[in-house]
Amino acid sequence: MGASLPPKEANLFKLIVKSYETKQYKKGLKAADAILKKFPDHGETLSMKGLTLNCMDRKSEAYELVRLGLKNDLKSHVCWHVYGLLYRSDREYREAIKCYRNALRIDPDNIEILRDLSLLQAQMRDLSGFVETRQQLLTLKPNHRMNWIGFAVSHHLNSNASKAIDILEAYEGTLEDDYPPDNERCEHGEMLLYKISLLEECGMLEKALQELHKKEFKIVDKLSYKEEEVSLLVKLNRLEEGEKLYRVLLSMNPDNYKYYEGLQRCVGVHSKIGQYSSDEIDKLDTLYKSLAQQYTWSSAVKRIPLDFLEDVKFRDAADNYVRPLLTKGVPSLFSDLSPLYDHPGKADILEKLLLDIEESIKTTGGYPGRSEKEPPSTLLWTMFYLAQHYDRRGLYDIALAKIDEAIQHTPTVIDLYSVKSKILKHGGDFAASAALADEARCMDLADRYVNSQCVKRMLQADQVPLAEKTAVLFTKDGDQHNNLHDMQCMWYELASGESYFRQGDLGRALKKFLAVEKHYADITEDQFDFHSYCLRKMTLRAYIEMLRFQDRLHAHTYFRKAAVGAIRCYIKLYDSPSKSSTEEDDELAKLPASQKKKLRQKQRKAEARAKKEAEVKNEEANAGGVSKSGKRNVKPVDPDPHGEKLLQTEDPLMEAGKYLKLLQKHSSDSLETHLLSFEVNMRKQKILLALQALKQLQLLDAGNPDSHRCLIRFFHKVASRPTPSTDAEKLISGVVEAERPTFSQLHDKSLMEANNVFLDQHKDSLMHRAAVAEMIYCLEPNKKIEAIKLIEESPNEIVSSNGSLGSVRRWKLKDCIAVHKTLVAIFDDHDAASRWKVKCADYFPYSTYFEGRHSSTITGNSDSNQSHTENGSIEFHPSNGKAQTLNALKNLAV
């Protein structure tokens, strides 16, 4: 390095490198300038100066200098290495790899460059390259532990686990017998466990178990040792030993569900879907009864039997389970039991059980069959449970009555308000739900959870500015809104994006969705540091798990939601490019004049408010900027805070395609992925890609109404295309012709016939009928009336009845809203839409969308100030009963 320089300058050059490593950039810069004074064209110095400037936030100068340096000295590995480092710092890994490769061509044995390259290859999953680089590193420095391990890991990642084992064993061969020394015991133990997990992965179970036993005394992590041992024993079908070991593990942690599952497997009663014969149930019952005696403090041992027991036994076990928890006051009891509701019989038993308890406590003060009095809070928690129970069953009236009773009993319990808010949400009254959540929030301003829940409800009610203000209460002060982004608060960004989307503000919606996408890119990025760290620290099992997790990262729900949201935005943008608010006008047109006026006024007010806020914010920012101008951590201002620039994209479908690709790669099992792919490709006129999406849809769920819609629409569209003229077009229609018979629904049938068959198959389902109706209208627009009739005549029979308490009908609120939107947007029939609305208002009395009679739009009850009266607790009865005890005190001061 710096070899071509005279000694004085060569020393200066060393100083630059050292200054860079120790982050004394100013010093480095001075030294560089000193050299450049004498040798203005010295390539390596120019490069290093550029690299130094890069760290001082002078990016453009940095690139200029580094490129100039390289140009002046193409044969220098330093220049290439620096260029690679520069790209790496900008996350341009592919470019960086190229640069490193060039550097290595000049200096093939440069350990530093090889190491940097290997990290990039691991990051980019260039696995064969990774193996090669690690091999070179090992050959150059075989006495380094890390090089052995790195080589083994690279083979493992490159799907050659057995080779990895060989390498690790060769490495062990280089060690002394008394290895490891005391300070290396953990690392060595980890390496051994990693090797054994590799043996297991390769199916060499016997050998893995032998190795495990042989190295027992060298393995520090005793729990992992036992878990690995038991896993091997079970795989080897040595169930008796497995059972013993699982019992040992249970005595260490009797609340680990996996151990119970394993134990069941060993004693031969295990079913993945939780279905057992009555013999098996008896056997399990005895097993868990004996375990419960052993592990009295375990809650798992009491909870698990509720999953497999049935009828009377279930009733008794549930009774025993809930009583102490109701007495103690465990607010999460309902969520604990809610999986049991998938089993309708159990839901009925639980209902009866809890009602009996409520009745008994109300009349005798104690549980059924007990003379002991319960504390007053037991009744409260029982009513709290029942409210959630009825909510779950869709009986919102009763649920609300119960929760109000509970609130009247003890108005200070925050969970009551949260649950009431949830019930109203399910009933379709988002405004009232948000108001209740806000009431809950106000009762404990230090509780982040109730705060977040409130924010979520506000966003559901499309109160974005209010939600933002509330969310910011828990961010670092001064840093305000951006802080939520920095903390990767994705649920907030998603909910906010969805709200903007509903309100037609595509720019802001896109902004939020893309922010989430950015977080995932950051998470991918975050693994970089671990490639070197984990090898050094020997946390190999965790490292591999982390890499596997990263490989599936984009399959995560939040990413899917964000990508779906973004694609929807782009599709909408494509369909109505001039950002014309036609849809909004449509919505407006439906409303009566008085409401229209109100809505407009509201909008105007909101706009004015937003404007004012923005001004205030700007001023604050400016004021802050002045006072803090001395500090250098001024964050770059987002040039497009409202996503207006995003809206100006030339080709929204191409943008959508980017996210679609990720969905197709990582969420190919989701119907929605292919639905969106169909929509995008139909718009792009990519017939074959649309066909591919269609085939996927049919494969995943041919009975889905949306899959059916796509099928009919596709072949209808294809049929209406002009006769193919070019070769490419002929080829396409040839493929479509050849593929058509693979859709069994279309065998010897016209589209209309296929549509009718689909109707026959799903006669009772509202959403299927709506799809069929839409397709009738699409195929033969003159049959509009018939189509609408098909929807209106959908049966809405009672699914479950609760006697006098009420009953649940088949239609879901969400579906009915979708049907209403179809009537407006597709059929453009406002009479039918308003008929539908009146009908649904009756079925969904809490829905604000349909303006049901109990919804806050009608009762005007969404104000949190007024909800007190709703709680029915403010009235006072001065004639406090004489039977009341002494503490019934009211001393007043005015």
Add this chain to the structure above:
Amino acid sequence: MGAGRAVSISLDGVRDKNLMQLKKLNSVLFPVRYNDKYYADALASGEFTKLAYYSDICVGSIACRLEKKENGAVRVYIMTLGVLAPYRGLGIGTKLLNHVLELSQKQNIGEIYLHVQTNNEDAISFYKKFGFEITETIKNYYTNITPPDCYVVTKYIGQSQSKK
């Protein structure tokens, strides 16, 4: 739960973060809507205002105001004391009042007083148990409830000490 039935009762201070709990309690316990001054006084009284928790549920409160007399001595005025109906008879009110009495004693405060509506016999006998006495009757103290008259109920503690 058998033997484990004894439920713990604990007291906690009132802060701006949980002030709403006190407001909720008052809204059901008393026919009066208290103004901001009430809450400011309660917060200012520090340890003299407490919420009572019955196994982590807020069920009662005592709210006091510290008043300076002309001679510079401080006296405690109990603005409100109340427990939610289902949780009465469990010693919670006693615990709240005892807390204030003990605190007053520790801080050498000689006088604690409050107003009680004249017909509220339960309250009067409750306070008498703790050594309070009726010291005054004020006619037409209340404006919108009957009877409108109230007693002033006072307890003097450690008089000999404080006069030393």
